[in-house]
Amino acid sequence: MFEAILLTVSMAATPLLLAAIGELVVERSGVLNLGVEGMMIMGAVTGFGVALMTGNPFLGAFAAIIVGALFSLLFAFLTLTLVTNQVATGLALTLLGLGLSGMIGESFVGQPGVRLPRLDVPVLSELPIVGRLLFSQDLIFYVSVFLTLGVVWFLFYTKAGLTLRSVGDNHSSAHALGIKVVRIRYMAVLFGGACAGLAGAHLSLVYVPQWVENMTAGRGWIALALVVFASWRPLRVLAGAYLFGAVSIGQLHAQALGIGVPSQLLSALPYLATIIVLVLISRNRRLTMVNTPASLGRPFVPDR
């Protein structure tokens, strides 16, 4: 029973983790992309459609990554090359994604999808309790965990990561040092888009293998909140995603057990938890500032 609950929690947490870890890299480079929801839903419809047509869910997941990245390229071109307002462009990307995915997915409605198979790690998956949780999951779960560790390593243990963070902290200085600010931001945005696309594919290929319009139901926005919640630290994003998943699954179990707490309050719990943690971490202002990319959301025009 406990094992079953943990499995559901990891299911709920994986798409949030993926989308948030991608957005974290984007924001660390100083770009605020509010289009996560739009990129996610594009990933979801692509992943489902390709898997349905080819019968191969792995191909679906791969296509979702590509489309997520391509979709974010639109955002990158507008905000980085044409220097449009990042907030407005991000919102537009979300709206465009929601509408476009509905149009593309019209013929997929009502068709059962293809599920991404579980991959068992031999021997280890037989372990009690953690066996099924850690070693008998779908591919996207493994990717989400390794990607998080990879981002930690990249951001804090490589020169390229240092460069990316410097661009996010002070793009003018970075530019003066000869760093290609725009190019680095392009790559960061593309990475974020790819992650969001894969997160969408998790929804439509693993979580609920079907396509319905608006099936992300606001998870892109939760991912955005998680990045702030985690104060731009990857491992805290991991913890935050699982905490969020645990609270939202826990409240359903509490209800099924007949615990007499108003369900509306239980439904609000994950969001309440987010607000409480935000208040707690923002108490120490200086500590928060250390991790906040100082150039976040600010437009950069070289040689001005």
Place this chain on the structure above:
Amino acid sequence: MKTITLALAASVAVLVPAVASAQNETAKACFIYVGPIGDFGWSYQHDQGRLEAMEHFGDRLETAYLESVPEGADAERAIERFARSGCDIIFTTSFGYMDATNTVAGRFPDVKFEHATGYKREHPNVSTYNSKFHEGRYIQGVIAGRMSEAGVAGYIASFPIPEVVMGINAFMLGAQSINPDFQLKVVWANTWFDPAREADAATALIDQGADIITQHTDSTAAMQVAAERGIPAFGQASDMIEFGPETQLTSIIDDWGPYYIERIQAVMDGTWEQVDIWDGLAEGHVVMAPYANMPDDVRAEATETEESIRSGAFNPFTGPVNKQDGSVWLAEGEVAEDSVLLGLNFYVEGIDDQLPQ
């Protein structure tokens, strides 16, 4: 950029230019949906009704629709736009359009308005219509009472409004008619539509011992979870058999087509009059998907229950029925009044859940 233009073009194309129709032979019917027509649930079924009407009338009927119209200020604008564009009859298909529909109706006395699931008819050109979905839920309860080995069903509910509470009570009464000790676990998802949350709710209910799942939320996610776990489930709003060929026992299908055809015909004939419709199995507005994945005797019993409700011989809310706190609601043989049902805000005896107020 090309994609943007395409998307814009597509959304504009939905609003077909209006052709005023003075003759009685033709009509233009317009529909406002709260969700996307691709939700495979509530709005999808309304759109199926529109398509059915189009097929029925052929060239004589022109239709237009707007989907995902938020309930609120936008709704009034959308309805007014339709009224101006020459629609003869406008169907507004969600509870939250109630005030907007009546406001616009006051300004356009020559246009007929039909509001689904509401109760306000402030002008003579406004009708309201709804369906008795609880009749289907009673049948589901009967089936659940026979099919559940543990005697425990899981119910995924959306919001604590009378419509949903009515459904839960009807299901429970049906189940209790077979097994007096039947247990019902209710989870309030607090959403009409969030496939992932609905899937999680189904998983939680199954993990807590429910061995049959029913839902009053709109997506097919719970059906898929039940299929994966190998337990039976009931569909919602549309026939979801594709998502659980060996799982779905039956589904309550909202069939709006006959009503839409009848009302559009009335507009063409010039015989349209204000009505307040609350129809169910008897009129064909509520249809049960084929009974599947159950033994023949259970199927026979379900069919028999359906027939007795359809013929009017039996009403699901017939006494003796006690409220959750044990006090008497309906005495022996007493049938609940429609007005009480439409404002239902309490559980019947035996449901182990606190109704959110």
